[in-house]
Amino acid sequence: MQRLTDLGTRFFQMPAAEKEKAAFGQVGYEGRHVYMPERVQWVETLALVTGPDPNLEDILRVTCADYREEFIATVNEYIQEIQRVGLVLLELMAESLALEKSFFSQHFEKNSTSVTRFNYYPPCPLPSVALGLFPHADPNCITILNQDDIGGLQIRKDGRWISVRPLKDTLVVNVGDSLQAWTNGHFKSVEHRAVLNSVKPRLSVVFFYSPYAQAAMAPPLKLVDECHPLLYRPFTWAEYFPRMQKKRMEGKVGIDTFMRLDHKEDSPT
Numbered sequence: 001m002q003r004l005t006d007l008g009t010r011f012f013q014m015p016a017a018e019k020e021k022a023a024f025g026q027v028g029y030e031g032r033h034v035y036m037p038e039r040v041q042w043v044e045t046l047a048l049v050t051g052p053d054p055n056l057e058d059i060l061r062v063t064c065a066d067y068r069e070e071f072i073a074t075v076n077e078y079i080q081e082i083q084r085v086g087l088v089l090l091e092l093m094a095e096s097l098a099l100e101k102s103f104f105s106q107h108f109e110k111n112s113t114s115v116t117r118f119n120y121y122p123p124c125p126l127p128s129v130a131l132g133l134f135p136h137a138d139p140n141c142i143t144i145l146n147q148d149d150i151g152g153l154q155i156r157k158d159g160r161w162i163s164v165r166p167l168k169d170t171l172v173v174n175v176g177d178s179l180q181a182w183t184n185g186h187f188k189s190v191e192h193r194a195v196l197n198s199v200k201p202r203l204s205v206v207f208f209y210s211p212y213a214q215a216a217m218a219p220p221l222k223l224v225d226e227c228h229p230l231l232y233r234p235f236t237w238a239e240y241f242p243r244m245q246k247k248r249m250e251g252k253v254g255i256d257t258f259m260r261l262d263h264k265e266d267s268p269t
């Protein structure tokens with residue numbers, strides 16, 4: 001893990017012009033020191049597609065060969081391990097809902113969709129008027145987040161922001177919007193944001209895990225009854241994700257806008 005964060009940090013320490021060469025459409029490098037209406041967003045990200053068709057080689061082609069090889073090997077090693085963690089979590093979540101153990105995980109096992117994103121938050125001279133990441137819920141199924149010891153992640157609970165204090169060798173797991181819909185609202189996705197400090201840079205490595213693109217995410221009948229009417233229509237990641245990408249939305253609204261059965265405007269584009 002230390003190797004992964006060291007190598008990730010080295011990427012962000014490259015000159016800005018070099019990093020810009022790793023921009024790659026919706027993924028790759030993005031530097032966001034941009035003024036938004038109310039607050040400045042202050043973060044640099046490096047998003048690598050890690051499944052099903054990894055594009056690490058393409059994105060990192062601008063970096064020197066030794067570094068690139070070590071970085072890619074380390075990310076791949078990490079992905080192998082973190083996927084195993086993800087599968088176990090999905091199995092436990094299914095069991096906790098009295099479903100077949102493999103109810104979710106079977107759609108991830110052979111083939112899954114994942115992005116691994118490095119978020120680098122440089123020290124910010126005015127942290128109170130800026131945010132690292134605006135409030136959002138992740139669109140995927142589960143997110144496994146690895147943060148260093150600086151702190152900055154906050155989740156919204158009952159309308160209040162609560163800091164997720166870093167604990168050594170501890171992963172943070174977030175439920176994403178897709179799993180909320182897939183479980184008919186039994187698991188709730190968590191709204192979260194990243195705040196900044198003026199002293200030290202912070203790095204998080206975030207694994208966004210979803211089933212293979214064509215897997216139908218349809219709530220099991222066991223989770224639908226009179227008290228829990230069907231909330232979302234079945235959908236696939238291939239259908240949902242492009243909609244989310246087109247419409248950058250703040251807060252926790254994406255899944256309800258696109259997939260909720262009782263949502264009024266069904267014209268997402």
Ligand SMILES: O=C(O)CCC(=O)C(=O)O
Pocket residue numbers: 117119133138145147152153192193194203204206
């Ligand atoms: O850096 C963090 O703690 C939050 C990252 C996050 O929410 C994301 O990348 O979606």
Ligand SMILES: [Fe+2]
Pocket residue numbers: 136137138192
């Ligand atoms: Fe997130």
